[in-house]
Amino acid sequence: MVTVREQLPGPLHELSEETTVEHAAEAQSGLVSWLDRVRDILEGAELKQLEKVAQLTLERELESTVNHRTNTFSTGIGMADILAHLHVDEDTLSAAVLYRSVREGFITLEDIQEHFGEQVLSLVKGTLAMGKLSELIEKNKRLEDHFNNNQREHLSGIYKMLISVTEDVRVVLIKLAERTYALRELATASKERQERVAREILTIYSPLAHRLGIAQLKWELEDLAFRYLAPERYKEIASLLNEKRLEREQYIQFVIDKLKNELSENDIQSEITGRVKHIYSIYRKMKSKNLSFDQLYDIRAVRVLVKNVPDCYHALGIVHQIWRHIPNQFDDYVTNPKANGYRSLHTAVIAENKSLEVQIRTFEMHDEAELGVCSHFNYKEGEKNTDHSFNHRLHSLRAVLEHYQERTETTPHAEDEESNGIDQIQDFENFEKIYVFSRDGDIKELPRGSTVLDFAYHVHTEVGNKCYAARVNQRYVPLTYTLKTGEQVEILTKKDREPNRDWLVNSLGYIKTARARDKLRHWFRQQDRSKNIEVGRELLNKELARLAIHPKSIDLKDYCSHFNFKSGDDILVALVSGDISLHALINQVNRQMHLDQDEPELVLKPALNPRASHTLSAHGILIDGLDNVELHIAQCCQPVHGESIGGYITLNRGVSIHKVACPDYIRMTTQEPERAVEADWEMQPTRGQSVQIVVEAYDRRGLLKDLTQVIFSDQINIRQVNTISEADGIANMKLLIEVKGLAQLSRLLARLEQQPGIISARRLVQGS
CATH class of the missing domain: 3.30.70.260 (ACT domain)
Known part of the structure; x- marks a missing residue:
């Protein structure tokens, strides 16, 4: 097989050898030739940025004395070459050339930001992140048997995890190009590496290529990977295809000529080609439908391209007039496109006593089928793409599979041609999930923002209840640690461990999901009522002591109507079960201690007479009956907004403000009651x-x-x-x-x- 290196002009593929001055000069010449070829592919684009990127990458590698197993520059050029044929934009090509050089340390992210801007930097960083996640998946995934139907849920999680770290579809394209290049270069690798990479390709990356509608890459990835995973089966099917190749080519040419004439006579402009059936697709169909090679309808196939949709259906009618239609062998993907946007008419007929598949589509549909999301780039130097469909798919790419669902066959790829079984799309702009590994390598889906304790309750209620510690990526983390996609989580448990009441306190951040909170509340509700009353009183008294509020100043009966409970004990039980929070109760205590305009019935003491004169101080305090008086907060009790307060007229410092329960205030106002004045807080504090x-x-x-x-x-x-x-x-x-x-x-x-x-x-x- 001809590799990308051999296809590149000049000696670019030789740069993994010891580089001499002559080699460098030849490499430079080869680079110029390659850039010219890419400009031709992209219809004369100048590619000034790509040229600078390639020059910098080549220079940095030539300067290095490090002996690398593979050449990063030729890898980058090979990746960009693949992407150029997909007609991507210049930023994507630039990021592809830079990616491996950054990974190997020849070029830094700072270099990219300085010389090539935020867009290219973002693409390189995204590809690096996706690469790291791929390595982690490789260590954890269970892909020993690619055709094991029991792995479907795990594979779906892998796809979601890969895409969830991706903010830009172009990152996926670069990663696909990197995997395609790696697959093409496997000929001299060990058998173990060939099988490992091929299994990864078939399981993860060819479905991603399909999801983006890039048939060019999908077929190549599948056929090459299949060759390494099942070489004997691959050779058998290839041999069957080759045996009657000449006869088949003559037959296809006869069909093309006949159909071309019929369409021309009906004023339908068309382009008709023979369609090559791919080996892995043949294998899947033979296996899933238990058919022999000779029983397949679509070994012989032609593709008809026409100008518009009406011509598609007109051409279909002509095909069925010329040849006999095979029952139950017609699919209208124009009216009902596939999940990845694929559109075409598929039919099977008997032509000259042989089965023949005919695909009919417009030229635009064909570009979309071959290039997928890339067909919307419409590359023009210096112009922004205004294609609405492209912008939607680019900026809300995170179009990930919700379900990896079996359709008619029994394998993960058990679908008809150009379909990968992905049947539900989720817009990435609403993507609120993370995907993490359990200790055993299972993938768990959780809401974004979940903590390790949420994960524990997601695994099992008892795992959460008995949890005392957690490790993420082999490092101990607090139970409040917020998980990120791709991390591996291990929960440590003890038999005698019980849930902590603090886990239900929102502000402490232990749990974020309703699922974990409900399980935790259920556990507390099951505890003995008398024990819960005791624990609830301890919780409340501890909080009041922390706030320097005497427990006897709070009567829980005053709060029963607000919380809809019959007794104070019910409130204490609700505190333990999490049905009400300590902060909610403290908030109500705060409101009960001063006048609230919205709820006057909760006021413990009379409001100040609105007709009486009063002073509004810098402290936000109202003094009854006094104007322009100096105020200060008493240091003996330091009342805060919400606590019941009173004023005491001092000899030299105006009015001092105390808590009404302050011992000093009680003593002074008892001895000299004429010095006591009513005081209250503003409705809302104007300052702290x-x-x-x-x-x-x-x-x-x-x-x-x-x-x-x-x-x-x-x-x-x-x-x-x-x-x-x-x-x-x-x-x-x-x-x-x-x-x-x-x-x-x-x-x-x-x-x-x-x-x-x-x-x-x-x-x-x-x-x-």
């Missing part, structure tokens, strides 16, 4: 309220940085930080921060306690 928190943690490098990042991510301002490191390795950090209310403070403290090495995080008030 200063709160002091204390964080206790095991001292480590980067601790303060990690904590401040968590705080800033919640748009909380830090006004002051004071850190004391103890001799026992414990760090105590006091931070003065500005929060908008109890709910925000509650979320922050919970998130801080989830950071590595944090012992506790709580609100600090005087005396605590």
Whole structure:
């Protein structure tokens, strides 16, 4: 077989040898010839960028003294040569030439960005990512028996996984060109490598070529791969085809001449050619339908190309007038296109006592059938493609198979010609799935954003309930780790492990899927009610203590109507089961502690008299009966927005604002009640309220940085930080921060306690 290297002009295929000055000069000459040929293929395009890319790639490789097993430059040229025949754009050709050189380290991504721009860089990066994922699939996939029907679900997952990392159809084209080139170059490889690559091609890449409608590549990939996987069967079918080749060619020419005359007499302009039946397609049909070679209808075939759709049906009628139609052998893919967009009329007739397949389509349909998505490039130098169909397929390429479904045969490729069994398309713009490997190599589909704990519950409820740790790609990760397509996940379990109530706290990020959340809630609901009441009270008291709120200041009966429960115990049980969250309850406590215009019935104390004069301070506080008075927040209790507050008129500092439950406030207003004034918060805080928190943690490098990042991510301002490191390795950090209310403070403290090495995080008030 003639390889791509042998087809290239000049000595480009010799660059894997020790390169001399003479070789370099000849390589340069060969490169010029190749560029001229590509310009001819693309109808005179200038290809200035491609020329610069090829020159840079050649120069970098010639400068290298590294001895490579394969020549990266000739590989890149070979890939681009394949793509040029598909009439792709110049950016795609450039990325193809650069890809292997980047992978081997001759050229950096920074070089590409500097010299060739973001488009080419994006294509190269996408192809590199797809290549890495292919390697991972190769390590994990179970493709030992390509024809094993039990593998269909696994194969479907592989296809989805490959495409899910791809944002641009051109990346898939480059990868297909790379695999096609690799397959063409397998002649001297070991038998093990030949079979491994061929199996990968038949299982993954020829279906992708079909999905993009690129028949040119699909047939070549299938036939070459089949030759390496089943050489004896391949030779047998090839021999059967060759035995009567001369007789078959004479027969086809007779059919062409006769049909051409009939169409001309009916004023139908046409182009008719004999159609070569591909060996792998013959094998599939013989195997799936249990037919002998001589029983196949379509060994002898012609293809008729006409100008428009009406001529297609007119030509079909003429074919059926000339020759007898074989019953049940007609398919109208013009009216009902295949999943990959393929359109044509297929019929089978008896012509001169022999079966004959006739395909009829327009010239445009033929270009689409041969080139698929590439037929929409309409390459013109310097012009943007405006073809709506192309733009749709390019920018929302992620047209992936939802189901890899058997149609009429029993193998993964058990479909009629030019169909791969993919029967549902999903627009990549709405693509919200990821695909990951289990420890055993199974592929699991999860919603985008899923964590390792979501994965555990996806595998099995008990795997999630007993989970205590996880590894991703052999590295330990927290249970909140967000998974990405292509990663391998291992869940570690213990028999005595039980779910953690924190897993249901949204802000902590343990689980993102409804499936995992429902399973977790179900587990908590099954626990003993008295135990759940006890656990719920512990959860609430812990949160109130963290917020420096005395538990006796909260009466759960006040919240039953809001949450539609009959008793406070019901609320505690709901906290444990996850039917309501701690943050939802704290939010309601926050609202209950001050006037809410939308829900006046929830107010615990009378609203300020709207007719009375009052002061709106910089703190967002309303003072009843006083104008233009200085206010300050009492440091003894440091109330925050949402807590019940009162004012105390001092001698020199205006009005000090306390929590009404503050011991100092109670003492002072009891002794001098005339100094007490009513105070309340604005409906919504106009600025943050200063709160002091204390964080206790095991001292480590980067601790303060990690904590401040968590705080800033919640748009909380830090006004002051004071850190004391103890001799026992414990760090105590006091931070003065500005929060908008109890709910925000509650979320922050919970998130801080989830950071590595944090012992506790709580609100600090005087005396605590």
